[in-house]
Amino acid sequence: MKKHRINNIDQKKDIWLYIDFPLLALDAVLTDTDNTQVESAIAIASLQKNVQRIVCCNNHAQKWGVEPALSLSTALTICPDLLVLSRNHEQEKRLLHSLALIAYQFSPEVIISDRGLWLELSGCDQLFHSYSKLLQRLHRQILSLSATATTGIAMSPLSAQLLCGQKFQYYLPDENEIHRSLMATELFKLPGNQKQKNNFKQLGLESIGDLQALPRSALSQRFSPELIETLVLLNGEKPCTLNRFTPPVEFSDQIQIPQGLYSKDSLLFFMKTLLQRFCLYLSARQCHCRNIVWCFEPLLGKRQSMAITLSGSNNNWPSLLTLSRLRLERLELPQSIDQISLFCDQFIDKPELSFDLFDDQITLDNQSSELIDNLYARLGVEALSQPSMSEEHLPENAGSIGPPNRSAKTNYSTSKAPQPLWLLTEPTRIQQRNKQLYWRQPLTIISGPERLCGNWWQSEQQRDYYLACDSKGARYWVFRESMSKQWFVHGLFA
Numbered sequence: 001m002k003k004h005r006i007n008n009i010d011q012k013k014d015i016w017l018y019i020d021f022p023l024l025a026l027d028a029v030l031t032d033t034d035n036t037q038v039e040s041a042i043a044i045a046s047l048q049k050n051v052q053r054i055v056c057c058n059n060h061a062q063k064w065g066v067e068p069a070l071s072l073s074t075a076l077t078i079c080p081d082l083l084v085l086s087r088n089h090e091q092e093k094r095l096l097h098s099l100a101l102i103a104y105q106f107s108p109e110v111i112i113s114d115r116g117l118w119l120e121l122s123g124c125d126q127l128f129h130s131y132s133k134l135l136q137r138l139h140r141q142i143l144s145l146s147a148t149a150t151t152g153i154a155m156s157p158l159s160a161q162l163l164c165g166q167k168f169q170y171y172l173p174d175e176n177e178i179h180r181s182l183m184a185t186e187l188f189k190l191p192g193n194q195k196q197k198n199n200f201k202q203l204g205l206e207s208i209g210d211l212q213a214l215p216r217s218a219l220s221q222r223f224s225p226e227l228i229e230t231l232v233l234l235n236g237e238k239p240c241t242l243n244r245f246t247p248p249v250e251f252s253d254q255i256q257i258p259q260g261l262y263s264k265d266s267l268l269f270f271m272k273t274l275l276q277r278f279c280l281y282l283s284a285r286q287c288h289c290r291n292i293v294w295c296f297e298p299l300l301g302k303r304q305s306m307a308i309t310l311s312g313s314n315n316n317w318p319s320l321l322t323l324s325r326l327r328l329e330r331l332e333l334p335q336s337i338d339q340i341s342l343f344c345d346q347f348i349d350k351p352e353l354s355f356d357l358f359d360d361q362i363t364l365d366n367q368s369s370e371l372i373d374n375l376y377a378r379l380g381v382e383a384l385s386q387p388s389m390s391e392e393h394l395p396e397n398a399g400s401i402g403p404p405n406r407s408a409k410t411n412y413s414t415s416k417a418p419q420p421l422w423l424l425t426e427p428t429r430i431q432q433r434n435k436q437l438y439w440r441q442p443l444t445i446i447s448g449p450e451r452l453c454g455n456w457w458q459s460e461q462q463r464d465y466y467l468a469c470d471s472k473g474a475r476y477w478v479f480r481e482s483m484s485k486q487w488f489v490h491g492l493f494a
Contacts, residue, residue, distance in 0.1 A: 018160035019114040046087035102282040110245040156236035183209030254341035274342040275317040289484040291344040298334035420491035427488035
């Protein structure tokens with residue numbers, strides 16, 4: 001096969017890729033099906049004009065002679081062992097949405113059609129170093145969802161759709177080759193009603209080239225304005241105004257299990273499927289999640305929910321599945337589950353990659369986050385906490401207890417004077433006997449003072465801190481309030 005490069009297409013022209021999913025109905029149903037016998041003949045059927053007809057089928061069914069548009073009774077006569085599954089439009093929509101999330105990683109302009117996607121690729125080769133590498137990586141990710149895809153490439157969305165072939169292309173065709181293929185395309189593929197197609201046949205027009213050879217003025221007299229508009233879009237004379245795809249600001253997905261699930265282990269396959277879709281969403285938005293929420297809906301009874309909090313940037317589906325499994329062990333579920341849903345609305349920007357010469361710190365950070373997430377899943381969020389510092393001058397306000405692994409500033413200016421590690425719950429007042437400080441026993445000032453002030457904009461608190469000791473050498477951290485002239489013990493040294 002001849003391999004053409006981008007140099008053969010004018011850099012100023014748009015490059016549109018259309019991806020068709022001919023087996024979308026079949027792929028969508030099999031995506032949410034566990035332990036499906038993919039080696040057997042499988043077909044998707046739907047009701048069309050009060051008759052069950054085949055929508056699409058796999059290769060094994062085609063070898064038996066089953067093909068789209070056959071009635072279900074005829075298909076079963078041809079292939080008695082045919083496994084027939086009902087068409088599910090919601091599953092098709094979800095799969096197409098997941099494929100759009102993949103495409104969004106390769107192009108900022110993605111358009112969803114009934115059975116495919118358009119991508120505008122102009123200039124996208126710079127990130128992937130070439131269009132061929134871009135197309136190869138795109139195809140690999142599509143195959144990860146077990147979706148069958150074919151492509152067409154041209155300078156307008158409509159022409160790319162008309163040129164869609166029987167395979168996935170890895171190289172850009174030559175511009176002249178695109179034009180020749182488009183002019184040779186049969187006219188029945190052009191969008192339009194049956195009356196218009198009959199008029200083409202009466203006039204002896206068989207290809208798009210035959211139609212394009214006629215003057216626009218003659219076409220406008222013989223055909224409706226819709227045909228002229230179609231030719232304008234076909235030639236790229238007018239920009240495409242179809243709505244562009246953008247990932248939603250929240251993630252919500254679900255899987256229906258009509259037969260019901262009766263054990264926690266049987267949930268894992270469907271949870272894995274939802275997590276894989278979720279990670280596609282995170283990759284498309286270039287963000288990380290802070291938590292995820294599972295919901296398990298029974299056929300009868302009250303639904304159960306399960307929240308998983310993440311301490312760091314843990315956004316790969318195997319890790320999320322492990323955490324979900326650990327958390328699931330602590331949850332009491334109904335006897336039968338017929339719907340599983342996953343939701344997330346808390347995201348942070350994807351952190352920039354940092355380089356560490358020996359990779360030690362990055363490894364330690366990852367291990368720390370993984371440990372914290374596992375403990376969260378097993379014990380709950382309330383079981384873990386860590387001390388942290390805040391930018392406060394008064395000692396009792398400078399420290400706090402919060403969730404672990406939260407980013408906090410640690411470059412606050414601290415006093416060089418000695419301070420105890422442990423403070424009393426509340427400062428305790430010191431008595432004075434004959435101008436001698438007395439708390440359980442007489443205290444003697446060793447050093448000080450160090451003045452600390454806080455909350456001056458509300459009610460000024462000014463303290464002078466001293467280091468004191470008793471007759472046995474035990475040391476105390478004491479202060480004198482400037483306003484009340486009272487003495488207090490605030491901490492004890494080891």
